[in-house]
Amino acid sequence: MKHLIEELDSEDWHTAASEIQIYLRGKLLGSDGLIKSVRSTLDDERQERTEACKRDFAAKNDLDGLDDRVNEFLSTLKTINDRVQDEIYFDFPVNAQRIKDLLPLEEGLEQIFAHVLEPNELSPVAQFRLNAILCRVLNASLGQSNKSNAGNAGEFMAEAILNAAGLTEGRDYxxxxxxxxxxxxxxxxxxxxxxxxxxxxxxxxxxxxxxxxxxxxxxxxxxxxxxxxxxxxxxxxxxxxxxxxxxxxxxxxxxxxxxxxxxxxxxxxxxxxxxxxxxxxxxxxxxxxxxxxxxxxxxxxxxxxxxxxxxxxxx
Known part of the structure; x- marks a missing residue:
């Protein structure tokens, strides 16, 4: 991995960048990926805030003005989910440290994370390209997560409306x-x-x-x-x-x-x-x-x- 990172500032940087990206996708993405481990550390607060949002909506039983309430409800859910996404995307050095604290890293990841946490040893070009590779991999993760969040928000929206109408899950729907x-x-x-x-x-x-x-x-x-x-x-x-x-x-x-x-x-x-x-x-x-x-x-x-x-x- 050290050789590939150094190759990011060479004429053959395309090949090195591709190999590093494939390696990172395998280690960071998917159900067993390290990003999921990071997300789980942030998930308790997200779920707590989501449940509070649902309780606040349910506490108002009047159907008058429901459209504005649903609009506000969905905006609040989006803010809650976006906060987690932003922490993963924009604060990767902190998350890299979280990952290191959670479990031992294999040598390749250790070397990549070292350059993220202490970006002093690489040339500016190599550092920029390494950061860009990480951003691309993180974007792939966030894209999948956004789809999941959208599905959950749709479910919460529908159930909030049905429950506000006085229907009970398991009996009425x-x-x-x-x-x-x-x-x-x-x-x-x-x-x-x-x-x-x-x-x-x-x-x-x-x-x-x-x-x-x-x-x-x-x-x-x-x-x-x-x-x-x-x-x-x-x-x-x-x-x-x-x-x-x-x-x-x-x-x-x-x-x-x-x-x-x-x-x-x-x-x-x-x-x-x-x-x-x-x-x-x-x-x-x-x-x-x-x-x-x-x-x-x-x-x-x-x-x-x-x-x-x-x-x-x-x-």
Missing amino acids: RKQYKSKKGSDTDYVIPAVDDFRDHEVDAFIAVQISTNDRARLASSELKTGAKKYLVTGNGTDAASKALKDIGYQIIADYRENLVLIVCHAAEIEREKARLRSKLRANPRDEETRSRLEYVANLTLSFEAFAKRMRDNFAKP
Whole structure:
């Protein structure tokens, strides 16, 4: 490893950089990687703050103003998760020391971490390239973690809304329902056994931030019951808006009566955007069709929660 590190300041630095990167990915990433060990040291505080956020949301039982509360809830969750990500990415020297304190390192990692903790022995070029390699590997780790965090946030969002509506898990709804066809459904109402599609009143798919991935939800939403896609699109924590969902997906949702549930302000923004496009081009039938869908087959979080309460909540 020492030779490869020194080769970072040579004409053959590409080969050395590639070999170091492969080595680091094998040692730092994955279920047995050292970054997971670091993440576990930060996870207790993250889970504690997440549970506090969920308790604070649940303490307010009034459905009025639910859209703003969900928006704030998702923003708080994102802040909690981003803090852990930032500590891993931006504070790697501290984390390198944490790893060294947790377990003995093999020689290759020991040499790399030595240059991270005491960056004095390498030339500026070699040090820059070694740091860049570490950044690339860390980015790969954070990308996978972001996907996991998004999935968890979507689950927390859906359950917060259903619980606020007065529904109880295990009685009024359940998650990860299995059908004979298609993908597992994130949530169904009521809490029926697997493969009992004829007893389901509502299929609910959840995507915290979606564009054409909304197509994947179609296999979760079976025929014979109400179908909903609950999404955080348009909230402050989401990177996507309703406009990012492709026209053909919206057309399929319209044909199959799939309702999109999202932030009330985002629904109004999308309607305003589509009306503006129609004023500029009144003959744009795709825009007209999309506007009809948004106007008639979308629900705010509050409207969705009240519908769930009125139809499914038990005293």
